[in-house]
Every structure is written in C-alpha cells, then in structure tokens.
Amino acid sequence: MDLDDILGARPDDPLAALLREDLDRLSVSELEVRVVALEGEIARTRRKIDGAVNHRASADALFKR
Template sequence: MRVMDLDDILGSRPDDPLSALLREDLDRLSVAELEARIAALEGEIARSRRKIDHAVNHRASADALFKR
C-alpha cells in the first residue's frame, strides 16, 4: 500500500477546499471555535472511515462472488 503525501491529498487546484482548510489561520479562532472545528473534523474522519470500510467490504464481496 502506497502512503499518500501532502500533494496527493491537496490536489492541484488552488481552490480545493482541503487546501484552504489546511492553510486557514487558527490564531483568530477561540477555544470554543477550535473545539467545534475538531468535532466537525472528527465527524468527517469517521464518515471517511465508514466509506473506506464500505468500499473494502464491497470489493471483498465482489471478489468472493467472482472468485478472484
């Protein structure tokens, strides 16, 4: 399995939302805003992990069906 580097994650578009998120100045945020941001990001991480799990399980089911 290949490890992704930052260029893989950020993509080539300068207006990419993930790029903007990673460049955002955190100094202007309060503790409550930072905690809310963390909670939102943790929710997005959980959603992404569920999508990965679904994709892996779907692939395994397809492989089993076609006996790859």
C-alpha cells in the same frame, strides 16, 4: 507521500483551503467545535472506506478473484 499528492494541484480544493486556514483568529471554543466537526468527518470518511473495502471483498468473493 507528498502533501501535494494527497491534496492535488487545484487551488480551489476545499481540503487545501481548510489546511491553510489561520487558526489564530479562532477562540478555544471555536477550535473545540472545529475538532468535533473534523472528527465527525473523519468517522464519515472511515465508514466510506470500510464500505468500499467490504464491497470490493464481496465482489472478489463473488467472482472468485
């Protein structure tokens, strides 16, 4: 899978902008804060995925798919 497949072609995509951001200007402390924030976002995203999978499994069981 190509990175463009994940990020899309939108130049204003916030994820693409985040990945392009220059980290050299950040201090160690700022980088640590950034990692904590990103780990929180990863956890939130994983919860959303789990919820979607569970919802789908419930719907499939209900309709005996």
